[in-house]
Amino acid sequence: MIALAAATIATYLLTPYISSFYLQMLTLAGINVVLANGLNLISGITGQLSLGHAGFMAIGAYASAYFSLQYSDPNYFLLSLLLGGLFAGAFGLLLGLPTLRLKGDYLAIVTLGFSEMIRVLFLNMGSLGGARGLPQIPHHTNLTWVVFAAAATLFFIHRWMNSYFGRAFLAIREDEMAAQSCGVNTTKYKVMSFSLGAFFAGVAGALFAHQLTYISPSIFTFTKSFEILTMVVLGGLGSLSGATFSAILLTFLPEVLRPLQQITHIDLRMIIYSLLLIILMLTRPTGIMGKREIWELIPWPKRKA
C-alpha cells in the first residue's frame, strides 16, 4: 500500500523531468505491465491458457473511449477506466461460463476465436467508427495514471494470491482434479480468475485508448494477444515480478532493435517473440523467474522462530 502510493507520487513529481519519448515508452510499458499481470492471473496463477487478451483489451478500450467521448471531463477519467474494466470483465464472465467447464485446451482456441469475433464486431459497428476507428479520444492518460494503475494491479493481485480465493486459483493450476476433490468449486474460480484478468485487460485497454487518442479494430489483433502471452511466459508463469520485468523489457526491446528493422523492413518483433517462446519452452519452461518473486531471492535475515 505504501509502495503503491510512493510510486504514484514519485512518478507525479518526476514527470516534468522525463523527455517526451521516454514518457511515452514508460507509459506503454506501464500499460503492458497491467496487461501482462492480468493475463498472468489467468494463465500463470490459475493455469488456464487464454489467447484472447487483446479482445478484452479492445472491449475496455472501446467502452471507455465511448464514455469519454460523451463526458470528456478529466474528472470522469477514473470512472471511464473502471467502466472499461467492468465491461471487459462482464464479457470475460460471459465467455468464461460456457467455456471454462471444459478442458483447458479448448479454452485457448475459443478465446482466440472470441477475440477475433470481437474484432469483427467492432469492424462492423458503424457507431463506433467501424474499420476507420474511433478518433479524438481525449488524451487523459499520463504516466501518473499508468503507474497508479500498474501499482494497483500488482498490489491487488499480490494480495489476492495470498487470499482464500488466490489459494484456490493456485490449487487449480497445480492439479485441477485434486483441487476439485478437496471441495474447490473449480469452474467458479476459473470463471472468477478469467473475468478478473479480463477486467485488468479492460483497464489497460482504456488507458491505451486515452494515450493513443485513437483506436481501431486493427490494433487489437491476435498478435497483440501473443505479445502479452510472451511477456508472461518470458517472465515466468505465475510470477508477478517476472511478468512486470519482462513487460517492461519487451516494450523497450523493439525500440532497441529499430535499426535492424529498418534493414529488413518487416516486423522482426514477432519473429523474436515466437523464437523466444519456443526456445524458452524447450530449455527453460519456467521463464526468467519461474513461480518465484523477486523479493524471495533477496537473502533477508532470517527471523528466529
Add this chain to the structure above:
Amino acid sequence: MENFLQHCINGLSLGSIYALIALGYTMVFGILKLINFAHGDVYMVGAFVGYYLSAFLGLQSQPSMVSFFIVLVTSMSVCAILGFLIERIAYRPLRSSPRITALITAIGMSLLLEYVAQLVFGPDPKVFPMVLERRDLFQFGEVSLNNYHALIVSVSLTLMLLLRFLVLHTKFGKAMRAISEDITTASLLGIPTNRIISITFMLGAALAGAAGVLVGTVYPRIDPLMGVIPGMKAFSAAVIGGIGNFPGAVLGGIIMGLSEEMVAAYISSSYRDALAFGLLIFILLVKPSGFFGKYQPEKV
C-alpha cells in the same frame, strides 16, 4: 433456389478444404492430445510451395491436369517434411511436459512460420499461377459447376479415402490407433511410437499442403497470414465433428464450409469469420464432445 444450389456447391468445395485441414488437427490431437497450432501455417507453406514451384518450372504457360498434379504432389511432400521437422524440433522434446508448455510451443511455432514466411516470401499477397484452366463442366440454369469445384471435391475425397484405408487396413494404422488409445502400453508392446507419431505428423501436414494447393488454384490470392483463419476454422470443424474422430472432422469441415457460405450469401460476408467461432462455442456448450466424439471421463 438456383442461387441456393450454387451456394451449396461453393460451400461444399470450401468445406472439403476445411475437412482436409481438420483431418490433420484431428490426427495429431487423437494421437498426442495436442492442438497443433502450426497446422494452419503448414497449409500456407503448401500454397507457397505451389506458387514457387510453378514459377520455377514455368507451369503457368501450359496449364493442364499434369502440371496441377506435379504441383500437388511436390507441395504435399515438402509439407510432409516440414511436418516432420516441426514435430522433431518443437514437440518431441516436450512430450512428457505439462500440456500448457506444449501448447505455448505450438503457438510459438505457428507464429514463427508466419513471420519467417513474411521474411522469406514477402508480406504482400501474391497471385497463385493458373496451373489448370477453368472451364464449366455443366450449366444448369444459373447453377454452374466448374472443374475447380469438381477438382477440390474429388481430390479431397480421394485423399480422405486413402487416409481411411491407411488408418483402418494397414499395420501403420493399427499402430496409430493403438497409440491414440494408450501411448505407454503401445510402446511396451513394441510399437515404435516415435516413428508412428512422426508419420502421423507428416500425413497431416501433407493433407494441409494439398489443401493449400487446392485453395491456391481456386482462390488465387496467397499471403503469409492466409493460414491463420482457415486453421482456426478447421480446428473448430474438428471439434464440431468430435476431435480425434476422422469422419467427424470431414463432417465438421463440410458443415463449416456450407454454413460459412450461407452466412456470407444471406446475412453479411463480414460476419463469416465470426460464424465459425460462434458455432464452436455453441457446440461446446451443447455437446462438448462433438458429433461423433466419445465422452472420455477424466481419470486420475
